[in-house]
Every structure is written in structure tokens, then in C-alpha cells.
Amino acid sequence: MLYREAGQYKVTYEADQAIFPIAQDRFVMLALLVIAFVVVPFVATEYVYRAVLIPVVILGLAAIGLNVLMGYCGQVSLGSGAFMGVGAYAAYNLSVHLPFLNPLVCILLSGFVAAAVGILFGIPSLRIKGFYLACATLAAQFFGDWAFLRIKWITNYTPSGSVNAPSIQLFGLDLNSPTAIYVVALGFTVVLGLATKNLVRGHIGRQWMAIRDMDIAAEIIGVRPMYAKLTAFAVSSFLIGVAGAMWAFLYLGSWEPAAFSIDRSFQLMFMVIIGGLGSILGSVLGAIFIVLLPIFLNQALPPLGALVGWKISTATVSHFEAMIFGALIVFFLVVEPHGLARLWSIAKEKLRLWPFPH
Amino acid sequence: MQLRKWAVLGAAALAAAVSLATTAYAQNEQFIPGLVYRTGAYAPNGIPFADGVADYINMLNARDGGINGVKITFEECETGYATDRGVECYERLKGKGPTGAAYFSPLSTGITFALTEKAPGDKIPLLTMGYGRADSRDGAVFTWNFPLMGTYWTAANVAIQHIAKEWGGFDKLKGKKIALLYHDSPYGKEPIAALEIMSKKYGFEFMQIPVPAPGSEQKSQWLQIRQARPDYVLLWGWGVMNSAAVSEAGNVNYPRDKMLGVWWSGAEPDVLPAGDKAKGYKALMLQHPAGKFAVHKDVEKYVTSQGKSLAKPDEVGQVLYNRGLINSMVGIEAIRTAMAKFGNKPMTGEQVRWGFEHLDLSADRIKQLGFDGMMGPLKPSCADHEGTRLSRVHQWDGKEWKVISDYYTGDDTILVPLVKEVAGKYAAEKKITPRDCSKES
Numbered sequence: 020m021l022y023r024e025a026g027q028y029k030v031t032y033e034a035d036q037a038i039f040p041i042a043q044d045r046f047v048m049l050a051l052l053v054i055a056f057v058v059v060p061f062v063a064t065e066y067v068y069r070a071v072l073i074p075v076v077i078l079g080l081a082a083i084g085l086n087v088l089m090g091y092c093g094q095v096s097l098g099s100g101a102f103m104g105v106g107a108y109a110a111y112n113l114s115v116h117l118p119f120l121n122p123l124v125c126i127l128l129s130g131f132v133a134a135a136v137g138i139l140f141g142i143p144s145l146r147i148k149g150f151y152l153a154c155a156t157l158a159a160q161f162f163g164d165w166a167f168l169r170i171k172w173i174t175n176y177t178p179s180g181s182v183n184a185p186s187i188q189l190f191g192l193d194l195n196s197p198t199a200i201y202v203v204a205l206g207f208t209v210v211l212g213l214a215t216k217n218l219v220r221g222h223i224g225r226q227w228m229a230i231r232d233m234d235i236a237a238e239i240i241g242v243r244p245m246y247a248k249l250t251a252f253a254v255s256s257f258l259i260g261v262a263g264a265m266w267a268f269l270y271l272g273s274w275e276p277a278a279f280s281i282d283r284s285f286q287l288m289f290m291v292i293i294g295g296l297g298s299i300l301g302s303v304l305g306a307i308f309i310v311l312l313p314i315f316l317n318q319a320l321p322p323l324g325a326l327v328g329w330k331i332s333t334a335t336v337s338h339f340e341a342m343i344f345g346a347l348i349v350f351f352l353v354v355e356p357h358g359l360a361r362l363w364s365i366a367k368e369k370l371r372l373w374p375f376p377h
Numbered sequence: 378m379q380l381r382k383w384a385v386l387g388a389a390a391l392a393a394a395v396s397l398a399t400t401a402y403a404q405n406e407q408f409i410p411g412l413v414y415r416t417g418a419y420a421p422n423g424i425p426f427a428d429g430v431a432d433y434i435n436m437l438n439a440r441d442g443g444i445n446g447v448k449i450t451f452e453e454c455e456t457g458y459a460t461d462r463g464v465e466c467y468e469r470l471k472g473k474g475p476t477g478a479a480y481f482s483p484l485s486t487g488i489t490f491a492l493t494e495k496a497p498g499d500k501i502p503l504l505t506m507g508y509g510r511a512d513s514r515d516g517a518v519f520t521w522n523f524p525l526m527g528t529y530w531t532a533a534n535v536a537i538q539h540i541a542k543e544w545g546g547f548d549k550l551k552g553k554k555i556a557l558l559y560h561d562s563p564y565g566k567e568p569i570a571a572l573e574i575m576s577k578k579y580g581f582e583f584m585q586i587p588v589p590a591p592g593s594e595q596k597s598q599w600l601q602i603r604q605a606r607p608d609y610v611l612l613w614g615w616g617v618m619n620s621a622a623v624s625e626a627g628n629v630n631y632p633r634d635k636m637l638g639v640w641w642s643g644a645e646p647d648v649l650p651a652g653d654k655a656k657g658y659k660a661l662m663l664q665h666p667a668g669k670f671a672v673h674k675d676v677e678k679y680v681t682s683q684g685k686s687l688a689k690p691d692e693v694g695q696v697l698y699n700r701g702l703i704n705s706m707v708g709i710e711a712i713r714t715a716m717a718k719f720g721n722k723p724m725t726g727e728q729v730r731w732g733f734e735h736l737d738l739s740a741d742r743i744k745q746l747g748f749d750g751m752m753g754p755l756k757p758s759c760a761d762h763e764g765t766r767l768s769r770v771h772q773w774d775g776k777e778w779k780v781i782s783d784y785y786t787g788d789d790t791i792l793v794p795l796v797k798e799v800a801g802k803y804a805a806e807k808k809i810t811p812r813d814c815s816k817e818s
Contacts, residue, residue: 272494334415
């Protein structure tokens, strides 16, 4: 009832090919954007910004990037942490060596550096597939870890190997308040997310999906595997690189190579799998789930324990957090292997009939 | 389907329960946050420190009713030694209590680096006793950092002084080979700059051997040490890396008394797992030894005997437990110093910062507080946020840590130019105008 598209006639090709062909979807999306850009800055506290919203928005973009590669092109990657690191250190070096550049420009440019590195490490994907490719991208991760630690030039010869981001300014305005940082990060994610959504709907995206579904058949109908795979690596690494630069500049402020370790790669992979492979919305949902759940459990358990008169120590909380988090991931994968995005589309199907199911 | 319904119901119930259990704060309370790690690879070292920190605060609340009548509230947040979790904990705790967090002690160099960027904006001092950025000793640039009692550069300098003394003078260092086995993170890399300068000055060969975090696997590093045969090995590890290094030294038969750890590699959890192999291993002290002192009597009377402590009985009096006590004591004395100027009410971070900068722990005051024999006088200032450059060396005899040296004083002719240079570079990079310390009051 609420979600009936009956009566919405599409009379032009544009209307038929729109991202959201159904009016309700457009309204929901518009409302979400208004909430994210206008309402949230009025209600969010600093803690919510710094601990929840900013990480979700930034890691959401990284998850979109990984989803391009894994979900749309079917190339398993365990190197996303390193690509985030490439973005972060590229942005840092740009800001150090070209101080006249605005840090936000550095963040954007760092994406291109990450894309170049991504293409380089994507070359093996032309010959190897599946688990073997996972191993090859794992090499990218370890190479990244090694390079950030050992090549002194990357960290501008700081004695400790830890580097600092410059302060973010735009047109003489200081963008260091949490609200400003959030809006900047959200802007990057929304614009790049929209661009990606259009890419995956266009001919490049169709080529990626053809390669994903059956690479030999795709090749026979005229998709060039090299072009398709390497563009997927480039676009994916670009997005992940920008996210990495934002993670460093907007969230951490000062970071060490450990911020982009293999744990980060796995975290992103979980986001994509839990959120839903091959879905932009799923990437963001996955990021929300993976970032929020541990924080929520960590804060929820002590008061819950207090309700039943049990004083939980910090260590116990964190053990429980790991256990419940792990159990929930397994639970989700069993109940809904296609991720949170699938839950959303099931909900939409149901809403078409609700509240009068036959 | 059934399963899904239950999940939704469960989540809703959980959310409702959490929103019910809100906490309220009384007005006359000073909030002190605790960033701890009681789980993960660094937990063996994180736990005794966290227990010491908590026990001193609980003792003060029970014995004196807080600081000058202002009760202390204390809350822990688990970081697992991970920087992003540490930042989340910082954001969670910084605004609690009527005046916000008094100070933060993250006990992690990585988290300290990240918080160094955030503390000036939030106006909360960072108490990084014996760790953190070595250049943050320069209080003119690092207004909010207090690496009290010692930085890594002081540690590196004192370590070389001790080696020179063992060998009979600085001229004996010439031509010798000293290796640094370090945790491959900002923490482990910090001393390198100071050691490189000293290697040039004294003419010893300086060898760097990194160990990837967390450091439980060190076979290849010790093979390298066996081949290169350094005359001394400095150990800059944390958590499992320390005990693994001491055991591996035993396995390759490198003399343990030619190993000198930093003060983060010289506690019971670092040597006990290595068993007999640890005998003879030496480490710097952040001034204080293991053992029980006057303050422990009060801690036992008001906290541990009341069952209010998480510490196991044999943990009380261990090196890291004692360091936790000192950490809380120094922080609380800074709050007390601030109260003397601003009045006996909860202090804001800004006022506590003033208190840190004007802290004056004389030998008498230290004795009064029950810390006699644990530390020398401590007097930080605007220009010197370290406050003292004293350190000693102790040795593990197989059962306990024995103090084997007198107090060494860090050599400022080496340290000051390095601090000035690196802090100046940081100030230029971050466009900070250093404060004029002659005008600070």
C-alpha cells in the first residue's frame, strides 16, 4: 500500500533508467539526505560525531570501494587496509611537499595515487582467481605494512614513524569542529557513492558484473577482461584511498602504520559481506553494523549487568563483546547470507502489499 | 523466521534496558577517566598498571573522601591497545562528570600520538608518565602533554650511561656494538633518534633490529643477534614481546646480563614466563622499584583487604602496579595543586593543566604521601614538562627485581638540542607558535 508503484507511468527513457525509478524511493532517499545533512548536525553530540558518525561515514566509503571490487567484479581482495594506507600516506606527502594545496584537495588527489597502486596490484588478477587472488592481494597488504614502516621517505623521516595531518581549512574557515568534519566526510561519501552507483549501472558496471558472473562467457561476448578487471581495481582503490586519507586526516589526526593493518582489511571485508555483496546501500549498512555493534555492546553490557545486580569488569565486558559480536556475525550469515541489503529489499517487497496482504 | 523475530525482540529489549540505565553525576565530583587494556596481547602488562591506578583512587576516596573533600569518580574504558578504540574511549569519557575528564593516561604511545592532536581542542591534559612523544617534554610547543618522570630519550641516554659505567667510562664505548631490539611501532622507534646521536658522539656502532607487533615471534631477530654478536642489547618491548625476547635470548644463549630493557620491559610479567632464562636480565626503572612502601599499607587497609580491588594479592607491589599508583598520585597531586589556586571544587582540564605545570613534589611531600623511596623530587615547569631526568637500573635475580645502581641523571647537553629540534619541526608542521615560557605564571 505504502510502497505501490501503481500509477507511476514512465514516459521517457530517463525516467525508466533513473537510479530510483519509484517515487517512494526518491522520497526516502531525499529524506535520508536531509536528515544526514541538516537534522543530524542539530541533534548529534560530539561523542556521537567522533565515535559513531564520522567513522561510519568514512568506513562506509571504504566499504563501497571494496564492494566495487568484490561485490560487482567478483575479485576477492584482502589488501584494502593497505590501499587505505596508500591513500593516507599519499595525502600526507602531498600536504607536506605541496603545502599550498588545500588538505581536502590532497584527500581527493590521494585517491589517484591509490588507484595507480591498485592497478599495479590488480595485474595478477588477470591470471589468477578466487582464493589465489586473495593471497595475491594479501601480498599487497603485507607490502603496504612493510613500506609504511620501513621506507622513511613515506613518513617524511619522522623519528617515530608516526605522522600528523594538517589542520583542515576551507576558504579561511577552520573545519575542525566535529560538525564540519562530519559534513565534509559525508559530502565526500555521498558524492563518490552517487558516482559509483552510476558507474555500476553503466556499461563499465555491466562489464564488471559480467566478469563476476562468468568470465569466459563475458570474454566471448566481447568484454575485455583486462580492461574490466583493472578498472574495477582502479575505481575500488580510488574510493578506498580517499576513505583512507579521510580516516587519517579527519578521524585520527595522527596515525601509525598499524592503523592500516590487516585487521582493517578484514573489517572492511566483513562490512561488505554482512552488508551485502553487490550493493551500495549494503556497504553503508555493513559499515554501520560493524562500527556500531562493538561500541553498543561495550556500553550496553555494564548497565545490563547492573540490572541483574552483576558488576561486570572492563575485561569481562570486552570478552563478551568479542563473543557476542562473533556470534551475531555467524547468526546473520546463517539467517541472511545475502546481507543487510537483502533484508531491506525483502522489507520493500512486503511493503508493497502491506497492510492488506491478499 | 522464528529466529528473526526473536532477534528483533532481543535487540529492542536491549535498547530499552540501556536507555533506562542512565547515569547521573553529583555536582561535587572530580571525574578521572581510565583508558585500560585488560584484554589482548598487552594485557599481562596492562592489568597490573590499571589495578594500581584504580586502587590508589579508591584508597583516597575511602581514606580522605577524595581530594580536599571533592569525591573522585573513576571509570575505565577498554582500548585493547588499539588506537581507534582508544580514540573512541577518549571521546566517550572526556565529557563525563561536572567538569569533564581531569586528565588522560592512555598507557599507549600510539593512542598518545592520536590524542596529542585532540587534547588542545578539548583542553584536557595528557599525563604520559614515561611514554608518549619524547619531544613533548618541550611544554612551550606541547602545552597539553606531560611526559612526567622520563621520556624515551632520557631512557636511551641513561641506558648508555649505565653501559658506559659497567664498562668503565664513556671512552670504552668506542668501537663497541650496541643493538636496539624494538617493538616496530612509534613506541619502539622513539629512542632511535637519541641513540643515533649518542652513537656518533661516543663512537659505538648502533644496530637496529625491529620486531613486528605484537612480538611473540622473534626467532629471526635473535638469529641476527647471534650472527652480529652485539656487545649489548637494548630491549624496547611491551607485552608478550618482552618475555619472548628474554626466552629467546636464553635459547640462543645470549648473556642475559648484557641485556638492558627500558622501563616498560622491566616488570614481573616480562620475566616470569621466561623462568630461569630470565635470571640476570636488567632493566631501567621509572625511578620506582618493586616492593611495598608506606602507601601500600593504606591501599591494603582501605582497598585490597576490603575486597574492593581487582588486583590479585601477589600483584600488589609489583613494578607495574606501583607505577599505576604513582600515575594516580601524580595526577591527583596536580589536581590538588590546581585546587590551591582555583578553590576546592571539581577542576576543569584547563585548571588541571595549570596544576601539572606548577606541580612541586619535594622529597618531604613525597614522604608525606607515602611514596618515599619510590621516586625522587618532581618539578615540571612550562619549559620542562618532564620534570625530572632521574632513573635507576634493576636486575632480575630469578625471584625478584634487585636495584643495582644509583640514580642517573639524563644528560641535557644531548637531550635539549634534540628536543628543541624535533619539537620545533612539529610546531612548524602544525603551525603552532610556541608559548613564551618566561611570561607564563
